[in-house]
Amino acid sequence: MKTRITDLLGIEYPIIQGGMAWVATHELASAVSNAGGLGIIGAGGAPASWVRDQIRACKSETDKPFGVNLMLMNPEADEIAKVIAEEGVKVVTTGAGNPGKYISMWKEAGTVIIPVVASVALAKLMERSGVDAVVAEGTESGGHIGEATTMTLVPQVVDAVSIPVIAAGGIADGRGMAAAFMLGAEAVQMGTRFVAATESIAHRNYKDRIVKAKDIDSEVTGRSFGHPVRVLRNQMTKEYLEMEKKGVPFEEIEQLTLGSLKKAVVDGDTKMGSMMAGQIAGLISRNDMSCKEIIEEIVNDASRLLKA
Ligand code: TUI
Numbered sequence: 034m035k036t037r038i039t040d041l042l043g044i045e046y047p048i049i050q051g052g053m054a055w056v057a058t059h060e061l062a063s064a065v066s067n068a069g070g071l072g073i074i075g076a077g078g079a080p081a082s083w084v085r086d087q088i089r090a091c092k093s094e095t096d097k098p099f100g101v102n103l104m105l106m107n108p109e110a111d112e113i114a115k116v117i118a119e120e121g122v123k124v125v126t127t128g129a130g131n132p133g134k135y136i137s138m139w140k141e142a143g144t145v146i147i148p149v150v151a152s153v154a155l156a157k158l159m160e161r162s163g164v165d166a167v168v169a170e171g172t173e174s175g176g177h178i179g180e181a182t183t184m185t186l187v188p189q190v191v192d193a194v195s196i197p198v199i200a201a202g203g204i205a206d207g208r209g210m211a212a213a214f215m216l217g218a219e220a221v222q223m224g225t226r227f228v229a230a231t232e233s234i235a236h237r238n239y240k241d242r243i244v245k246a247k248d249i250d251s252e253v254t255g256r257s258f259g260h261p262v263r264v265l266r267n268q269m270t271k272e273y274l275e276m277e278k279k280g281v282p283f284e285e286i287e288q289l290t291l292g293s294l295k296k297a298v299v300d301g302d303t304k305m306g307s308m309m310a311g312q313i314a315g316l317i318s319r320n321d322m323s324c325k326e327i328i329e330e331i332v333n334d335a336s337r338l339l340k341a
Contacts, residue, residue, distance in 0.1 A: 034047055038166060038220035044098060048065075051073065052077075052128065053309065054077020054078060055077055058074065059088075061230065061232050063095040065099075068329075071100055073101065074099070078104065078107050103132065105127055105131070114138065119142075122144060128149045132146070146165050147165060149168040149222075150190065151169075152181065152186075160196050168201050169187045170186075176263060177260070183201070199220040200216065200221050205311075206330075206334065208334065208338065211335040214335070225317060227324065228310065229243050236299060239301060239308050243265070246317070248312070250315065251263050254290070267304055267305070
C-alpha cells in the first residue's frame with residue numbers, strides 16, 4: 034500500500050495514530066512507529082517541557098519517523114511549536130485551529146506539516162500556505178470535532194486540493210481503511226482503536242468502556258458554546274448536557290470538565306471523567322492487541338478488499 038503519504042513520511046504502512054491528549058504518549062507513538070505506521074505524541078494541553086521530554090523518550094525507543102500533534106488551543110502553543118522545530122521532529126500535525134503562524138518556522142526546520150481540517154475551506158487555505166498534506170477529520174471522531182461526516186468531507190477535500198489527504202473519523206478496521214481509499218484518501222488516521230492497544234497507557238477502565246461501547250454510546254458536549262467534543266456517555270455528560278440545555282454559562286459548566294480528561298485516562302474515573310472516543314468505539318471489541326497486530330490486521334484486510 035504505497036502512496037504519496039508513505040513516501041512523504043518514510044513509513045511502511047499508510048496508517049497514522051491520532052494525537053490524543055494524555056493517551057498519545059511516547060509509549061504509544063514509538064509502538065506505532067516501530068510497527069510501520071506513524072506514531073504521534075499528543076501535546077494536548079501539556080506544557081512545552083513535557084512535550085520535549087516525550088520527544089526525547091520517543092527518540093530513544095525508535096529510529097523510525099514519528100510526529101507531534103500541536104493542539105492549537107494549548108496556552109503554550111508558541112513554545113511547543115518551537116520545541117518541535119528545535120528537536121528536529123520529522124512530522125507535525127495540528128488540531129483545533131489554524132496553524133498558519135508557525136508554518137514558515139517549521140518549513141525552515143524541514144518538518145513535514147499536516148494540519149487536521151474539518152472543512153474544505155481550511156484545507157484549501159492550508160494548501161495555499163504550503164503544507165505537505167491534510168488530515169480530513171469527520172464528525173464521527175472523538176474529542177474536538179467539526180460538522181461534516183467523513184463520508185462527505187473526504188471526497189470533497191480530495192477534489193479541492195492537490196496535496197495528499199489522510200482520512201480520519203470512524204475508521205477502526207480494514208473495511209474503514211478500504212472505504213477511505215475509495216474516497217480518495219492516501220492514508221488513514223485512527224485514534225480510538227489505538228486507545229485500546231496494549232501499549233496505550235490509558236487506564237484499564239477507559240479501555241474496557243471502549244470495548245463495551247455500542248454504536249450510539251457517544252455524546253457531543255459543548256455544541257451550544259461552539260466547542261463540540263465527542264465523549265462516551267456517563268454521569269459527567271448527563272450533568273453537562275442538562276446544564277447546557279438550561280443555558281448555564283460556559284464558565285460554570287467548565288468547572289465540570291476541568292481536568293476531566295486526566296480523570297478518565299489516568300485515574301480510570303468512568304463516571305466523571307471525559308472518555309473521548311469516536312462513534313466507531315462500538316466496533317472495537319478487543320483491548321489485547323498490540324499496535325503491530327492492529328496495523329497488520331487492518332492493512333491485510335484493506336489490501337484484500339481493495340484488490341477484489
Ligand atoms: O483537535 C482535534 N481533536 C481534539 S483536540 C482535543 S484537546 C481538548 N481537550 C479538552 C477539551 C477540548 C479539547 C481533543 N480532541 N481534532 C482535530 C480537529 N481540528 N477537529 C476539528 C478541528 C478544527 C476545527 C476548526 C480545525 C480548525 C478549525 O478552525 C480553524 C479556524 O480557526 O479557522
